[in-house]
Each structure stands twice: as C-alpha cells, then as structure tokens.
Amino acid sequence: MRTSTEHVASAPAGLSSTDLLLALMALIWGVNIIVVKAALSSFLPLAFNAVRFPLASLALMLIARLMGAPIPERRYWKPLALYGMLGNTLYQLGFIQGLGLTRAGNAALIMAANPVLTALISHWAGQEQFRLRHWAGIFLSALGVSLVVVGSGESVGFGSTVIGDLLVLGAVLCWSLYAVGSRPLVHALGATNMTAWTTFFGTVPIVLFGIPALRSQSWSSIAPAAWGAVVYASLGAIVTGYLLWARGMRTLGSTRVAVYSNFTPVFAFLAAWPLLGETPTAWQVSGGVLIFLGLYLTRYG
Secondary structure, rough: OOHHHHHHHHOOOOOOOOHHHHHHHHHHHHHHHHHHHHHHHOOOOOHHHHHHHHHHHHHHHHHHHHHHOOOHHHHHHHHHHHHHHHHHHHHHHHHHHHHOOOOOOOOOOOOHHHHHHHHHHHHHHOOOOOOOOHOOOOOOOHHHHHHHHHHHHHOOOOOOHHHHHHHHHEEEEEEHHHHHOOHHHHHOOOOHHHHHHHHHHHHHHHHHHHHHHHHHHHHHHHHHHHHHHHHHHHHHHHHHHHHHHHHHHHHHHHHHHHHOOOOHHHHHHHHHHHHOOOOOOHHHHHHHHHHHHHHHHHOOO
C-alpha cells in the first residue's frame, strides 16, 4: 500500500487533465440532479434505478471488452462484489429511501460529509496523510455546500426526519468505504475494468429490489423526455461519471476526488439558471467560492 509521501509525489503538481475531467464529472452529476428530478415525475424511484443500472452496466462491460480488458481473476471477484454492493446497491437504496423520509436540504448537507468521511477512512487505512491545511480545505468545502443549500431555499430541519437522515448518512458512508476500499482494485485491474465489474455486481441486487416497482410502474404514461433522462442518467452520470471518478482515484487519491464531488450542487444551480430560470443567490455564489478555496487547499496545499 502506498504511503502518503509516495502518493503526493506521484500526483500532478499543477492543474492537469485529470482535474479538468473531474470538473466535467461534477458538471455531469450536477446536471443529473435536475434530469433525475424531472424523470421521477414519470418513474417510480426503484423502477428508474432498475432500468438505468442494467443499461449502464452493459455499456461499461462493452467498453471494457473493446479496450481489451480481461475478465478479472477469481481472487478479485469477492472484493469486486463487496465494493460493487457498497458503492452501488447500498448507496442507491440508502439514498433513495432516505431522501423519501427527509428534506432535500438535509440530504444535501449530509452528502457534503462525503469528503470528510473519505478523508478519515483513507487516513485510517494508511492510504493518505493530511496536513492541517488539507483538513481545513476539506471542512471549508463542506461549509461551502452548506451555504449553497441555504441559498437554494431548500427546507432544512432535524428531528422528525432522523430515520431518513441516518439512511442518507449510511449511503454516504457506503460510498466513502467504496472509494477508499476499491482504490487498490483500480491499480490492479485498471479504472475501466474495475468500474465495469463493480457496477455489474451492484446492478444485480438493484434489479432484484426493483422488481416490485417494475411491476407497478405505469409504462404507458412515461414521457419521451423521461426515457431521455434514463439514457443521460445511465450513459452520462453512471458510465461517464464513474469512469472519470475512477481515473481521478488512480491519479489523485480518494479524498481529493471526493472534494471535487462537492462541486456537484454548484453545477446543479448553475445548470438550473438557464434550464429552469432559477437565478443563483449571493449565498450560493459565496458557497461556490468556499468550495473552490477548499479544493485549492486540499489539492494544492
């Protein structure tokens, strides 16, 4: 396992193509928030996931095969299945069910804990060590997300939504464990192959859990735009987003990539400006600045 000194030395010192691709990842995921929100007016949540994940899994498998990636050796199957279920099955189920039991503002705030949890787990696992400035950047990024949420006007409140909050927090923890734990698989199998197989293993239980929703889904009432959302959420948010995330993991490490994910709500409100006519507030702009400063301290500090 690499030490932090070795990792920092191998990471690009300045702005690299990986940074630009991670910014693209955050943009794709930010737009995806709006796309999925619109799609769920036609789809049942579990049915939506049960449709988009097989499509994404098939696409990733095809990409891996076209790139000449071999079927992983048997010794990798168990960790691939474990992290596939953590980062896909449990994450998706916890987030969707939790979101239904809590406020959107609560969920956004809890999601901002992703870089913090990832940093703590990575530090504990010996993958990355951080100086005070790095920790300051991580928490500054989380504060920036809080300002974005406050500025968006989303309702926030704790107490009666504790079960939903805990489910969302559990989902975030699953993703953080997946991010840190799967990093050795990225180096062993390659970013594309690891992503394809963890998505495949995570897709199987997602489909099984979604069978009742698939049976209850009113297929005739699904608008063409909702099917377009399935394509975007599959080939964009999962296939492209996951591949960019895995590349960043290999180059920059799990925590620095996690900090980039905090740009997702920033790109979401920027996308909502032309698409939905929602003008960003001063709080949102201030939050975006703090997220950028947090990224700078974490990435370049």
